[in-house]
Amino acid sequence: MSAPDPAAHVLDLPRRDARDKLTGATRYTVDRMGAGALHAAILRATGPAGRIVTLDLAPALSMPGVRGVAAAADAPGLHGIGVADHPLFARGHVRQPGEPLAAVAADTLDQARAALKAIVVEIDPDPACLTLDEAVAPGARLVHPDWRDYATLVEGGNRRDNIAWEARVDRGEVDAAFADPTMRIVESAYEVGRQSHVPFEPRAAVARWEDGRVHLECSTQAPWTVRRVTAEVMGIAPSQVRVTVPPVGGGFGLKFDCSIEPIAAILARKTGRAVALELSRAEEAASCLCRENARIRISSAIDPQGHIAARDAEVLMDCGAYGGEQVFLTTMTAHTLGGNYRLGAVRLVTKAVYTNTPPNGAFRACNGVYCTFALERHTDEICAQLGLDPLEFRRANVVGDGDIGATGQVFRGNVLGEMLERMEDASVPVLPALSGTLPDGRLYGRARTVGTWFVFVGPSSATVHLHDDGSATLVTAGVEIGSGSMAQGLPQIVAAQLGIAPDKVVVRQADTDASGLDMGVGGGRTTVSLGAASLEACAAVRAQLLEAAAEMLQTPASGLILRDGRAEIAASPGAGVPIPELVGRIQASLGPVAGHGAFTAPGEPAMPGCTAGHFIEAIDIPVHAVHEAEIALDPDTGHVEVLAYRVVQDVGLALNPRAVRGQIQGGVAQGLGYALHEEITHDAAGAIRQTGFETYRIPGALDVPRVEAILHEGGPSIGPLGIKGAGEVPILNVPAAIACAVANAGGVRVGALPLTPPRVLALLRGRGGRD
Amino acid sequence: MIRLRVNGEPLALDLDPMTPLVDLLRRDLGLTGAKAVCREGFCGACTVHVDGEPRLACLTPAGLVDGREVVTIEGLGRNAPPSVAPVDDAALPTALQRAMLEEDAVQCGMCFPGMVMALAPVLEAEPSMDREAIRRAMTGNLCRCTGYERILDAAVLALRPQQEAAE
Numbered sequence: 001m002s003a004p005d006p007a008a009h010v011l012d013l014p015r016r017d018a019r020d021k022l023t024g025a026t027r028y029t030v031d032r033m034g035a036g037a038l039h040a041a042i043l044r045a046t047g048p049a050g051r052i053v054t055l056d057l058a059p060a061l062s063m064p065g066v067r068g069v070a071a072a073a074d075a076p077g078l079h080g081i082g083v084a085d086h087p088l089f090a091r092g093h094v095r096q097p098g099e100p101l102a103a104v105a106a107d108t109l110d111q112a113r114a115a116l117k118a119i120v121v122e123i124d125p126d127p128a129c130l131t132l133d134e135a136v137a138p139g140a141r142l143v144h145p146d147w148r149d150y151a152t153l154v155e156g157g158n159r160r161d162n163i164a165w166e167a168r169v170d171r172g173e174v175d176a177a178f179a180d181p182t183m184r185i186v187e188s189a190y191e192v193g194r195q196s197h198v199p200f201e202p203r204a205a206v207a208r209w210e211d212g213r214v215h216l217e218c219s220t221q222a223p224w225t226v227r228r229v230t231a232e233v234m235g236i237a238p239s240q241v242r243v244t245v246p247p248v249g250g251g252f253g254l255k256f257d258c259s260i261e262p263i264a265a266i267l268a269r270k271t272g273r274a275v276a277l278e279l280s281r282a283e284e285a286a287s288c289l290c291r292e293n294a295r296i297r298i299s300s301a302i303d304p305q306g307h308i309a310a311r312d313a314e315v316l317m318d319c320g321a322y323g324g325e326q327v328f329l330t331t332m333t334a335h336t337l338g339g340n341y342r343l344g345a346v347r348l349v350t351k352a353v354y355t356n357t358p359p360n361g362a363f364r365a366c367n368g369v370y371c372t373f374a375l376e377r378h379t380d381e382i383c384a385q386l387g388l389d390p391l392e393f394r395r396a397n398v399v400g401d402g403d404i405g406a407t408g409q410v411f412r413g414n415v416l417g418e419m420l421e422r423m424e425d426a427s428v429p430v431l432p433a434l435s436g437t438l439p440d441g442r443l444y445g446r447a448r449t450v451g452t453w454f455v456f457v458g459p460s461s462a463t464v465h466l467h468d469d470g471s472a473t474l475v476t477a478g479v480e481i482g483s484g485s486m487a488q489g490l491p492q493i494v495a496a497q498l499g500i501a502p503d504k505v506v507v508r509q510a511d512t513d514a515s516g517l518d519m520g521v522g523g524g525r526t527t528v529s530l531g532a533a534s535l536e537a538c539a540a541v542r543a544q545l546l547e548a549a550a551e552m553l554q555t556p557a558s559g560l561i562l563r564d565g566r567a568e569i570a571a572s573p574g575a576g577v578p579i580p581e582l583v584g585r586i587q588a589s590l591g592p593v594a595g596h597g598a599f600t601a602p603g604e605p606a607m608p609g610c611t612a613g614h615f616i617e618a619i620d621i622p623v624h625a626v627h628e629a630e631i632a633l634d635p636d637t638g639h640v641e642v643l644a645y646r647v648v649q650d651v652g653l654a655l656n657p658r659a660v661r662g663q664i665q666g667g668v669a670q671g672l673g674y675a676l677h678e679e680i681t682h683d684a685a686g687a688i689r690q691t692g693f694e695t696y697r698i699p700g701a702l703d704v705p706r707v708e709a710i711l712h713e714g715g716p717s718i719g720p721l722g723i724k725g726a727g728e729v730p731i732l733n734v735p736a737a738i739a740c741a742v743a744n745a746g747g748v749r750v751g752a753l754p755l756t757p758p759r760v761l762a763l764l765r766g767r768g769g770r771d
Numbered sequence: 772m773i774r775l776r777v778n779g780e781p782l783a784l785d786l787d788p789m790t791p792l793v794d795l796l797r798r799d800l801g802l803t804g805a806k807a808v809c810r811e812g813f814c815g816a817c818t819v820h821v822d823g824e825p826r827l828a829c830l831t832p833a834g835l836v837d838g839r840e841v842v843t844i845e846g847l848g849r850n851a852p853p854s855v856a857p858v859d860d861a862a863l864p865t866a867l868q869r870a871m872l873e874e875d876a877v878q879c880g881m882c883f884p885g886m887v888m889a890l891a892p893v894l895e896a897e898p899s900m901d902r903e904a905i906r907r908a909m910t911g912n913l914c915r916c917t918g919y920e921r922i923l924d925a926a927v928l929a930l931r932p933q934q935e936a937a938e
Contacts, residue, residue, distance in 0.1 A: 024804020
């Protein structure tokens with residue numbers, strides 16, 4: 001028997017969840033909070049730092065409707081990524097504005113909120129570190145004076161003072177190259193603010209304590225992470241936590257971490273009642289685990305042939321008061337700032353820095369987005385200072401087949417080079433040059449940028465049951481957050497593998513009681529990792545079917561094929577046995593038909609000894625992108641209009657090309673927001689200024705152009721059927737392309753995002769004053 | 772006591788007249804199709820029809836719908852109350868919803884009930900609208916997932932039969 005050809009899986013399958021989403025019938029977690037549940041509210045600290053002198057919960061308990069309260073004593077454990085530094089509720093000290101101090105469950109939300117006001121709080125304020133500068137200054141006050149006492153979950157990261165984690169790459173003789181008089185040295189510095197995800201469904205959970213276990217129904221991307229962290233902070237066994245996930249109303253990475261779910265769990269345990277917790281929009285804005293603010297310094301030594309002999313960079317990432325995802329993400333600068341281009345030697349130092357501000361998290365392509373902005377602005381600055389053509393420089397220096405990346409991993413295929421050619425062929429620019437003046441007087445700019453990100457592979461599990469009605473059930477911990485992976489990609493794979501129609505594949509809603517371990521929906525991994533596990537599960541089912549069919553049809557299994565709901569002799573279409581009949585036979589002789597599959601990161605090799613503090617040394621599945629932006633800049637107002645936007649994306653195999661294009665359009669829109677106007681800022685006390693949609697503007701219909709997308713297939717991938725994740729990477733190059741286009745239009749050196757009209761006007765006013 | 776009709780059904784509710792209509796619908800009637808996303812009138816996800824006109828349910832106090840006819844996404848395009856409407860999966864009630872399905876416009880879906888409630892009456896009132904006019908009509912409804920183009924494609928597709936007939 002031969003497995004179905006990859007092309008047999010390709011289909012523009014419509015979304016199975018669209019009909020209910022279009023009629024309002026879909027019930028997200030926030031739509032499941034009625035029917036007898038208590039409502040919870042969280043008391044949060046107002047100042048950035050201080051010692052908790054008094055936290056008296058007793059007055060809240062006597063308030064009307066109150067059924068239970070919770071605080072630090074109810075959540076003894078610490079959680080974190082790399083370092084366990086994060087309590088669920090502030091314990092002894094407050095380290096950030098908005099830090100949870102206590103929570104109340106009451107009959108109504110109004111009663112819960114009223115009871116919060118009765119809690120007696122006294123905090124003795126401490127001086128705070130609110131900025132990266134303050135936090136890394138010599139003698140800075142420590143956000144975590146007891147940092148040495150925290151459990152280290154991963155070895156190798158350099159930790160000291162306010163540095164939560166430091167990762168390094170050291171490959172080759174960097175200092176020697178920079179000291180070489182034949183080299184031209186180009187130095188750049190960049191700064192970016194925070195970006196808030198703004199999923200339309202906020203973080204929300206409904207908890208029930210049943211039979212000595214907690215059942216959390218919640219809006220998460222990572223049910224197994226919620227299971228583990230809830231157990232860790234509550235001090236109970238992970239097996240005492242069950243997580244199920246209804247349709248999720250947007251995540252974009254925000255819901256890749258466990259955050260509020262254990263609060264609902266603790267209150268459910270204490271009250272014996274169902275407890276519903278939903279963040280208000282203002283709370284969601286103030287506690288959003290944002291794409292972090294950061295500073296990037298990058299220098300390159302360019303040899304006389306125009307190649308990058310050495311690169312030296314330092315990145316400071318603000319992790320806020322707790323390490324979180326930023327600890328892991330220190331790894332990823334190696335594959336962005338240190339990726340894309342061939343480098344003779346490289347030194348990268350990346351620090352996740354504690355400040356007394358709300359903690360940050362994961363947001364679609366994470367630090368890759370601003371590292372790509374910094375890298376591509378730096379690349380254009382190299383070209384400007386050396387008088388090189390930026391398109392030619394990229395063509396000549398991008399990694400190709402056999403080239404090594406920053407950590408010594410060997411890249412296969414000339415993927416970026418081919419993609420640059422495809423962009424060249426597809427580009428029909430408004431003006432032929434990269435800059436000029438439009439007939440209406442606005443300044444024109446165009447830029448083409450490259451980017452590299454990865455698929456965050458890792459453990460996934462899948463079980464496929466095949467039934468005697470010809471349908472199959474796919475059991476995983478995958479969550480449909482809107483990307484279509486669970487609504488389109490996975491049923492397409494199972495259907496093609498088993499020769500049944502996609503609508504015959506039932507996709508089980510995520511339930512940690514029913515599925516095996518899964519790392520969650522993020523990092524472009526769902527269709528890859530769950531797809532690989534599903535493929536393996538289907539292979540086991542296929543083997544059972546074909547063995548039984550071989551006996552019934554008196555034909556070797558190698559001559560059989562599963563298609564159109566039948567096991568057929570490949571050479572004679574229509575001759576065979578219907579799958580329901582086959583399954584019925586197997587059920588009678590061996591029992592029900594099922595298969596299980598498992599997948600994890602294969603571990604791409606790197607060069608030994610050149611990394612320190614890295615969570616992964618190489619990227620198992622690189623994903624490349626080439627973007628081109630054309631913009632018009634109004635010199636009077638500083639307003640930037642995007643005239644045209646083109647994407648060439650490395651997709652491996654596009655399983656559902658229409659869905660991939662939908663991800664590209666949406667991802668570019670989010671990137672335009674970050675590039676042009678989205679920025680979270682904090683006030684003098686460290687609290688986030690933006691409270692909702694009025695103060696944090698996300699792109700509207702008039703802001704987003706139609707994106708021309710070219711799906712570049714055939715780039716090497718260890719993913720099933722050769723696929724790569726397609727939903728995360730569309731945002732990667734957007735700020736880079738916009739910033740480089742604005743720089744070209746205005747003849748200015750763009751060093752910061754977002755490019756709001758005031759910032760653009762300031763750049764134009766300083767024109768000529770290039771440093 | 773506030774008396775109103777919701778999706779054709781007469782109701783009398785005893786509640787604070789300042790209760791936002793979106794809470795009346797979601798909390799008191801269990802009609803969760805309207806989404807309370809921003810509660811500031813910026814996103815449009817809670818759009819419902821009051822006497823046939825699109826209204827933001829988050830900024831409409833219950834007292835102001837006394838004596839009015841409210842239609843939510845659950846009742847859109849259905850003459851009977853949803854509870855007695857025939858279950859017919861194949862037929863989405865409006866051409867716009869059918870086109871959104873056909874164009875693969877939906878992602879997370881949270882904005883779509885409001886998007887449909889805001890756009891459907893506009894398209895019905897002005898079937899000659901072109902793409903850019905539809906784009907301008909969409910400015911009161913935000914979407915964080917899609918980048919809008921597929922929604923525009925769907926609206927254009929929904930109007931095509933009428934526009935072709937008019938040619």
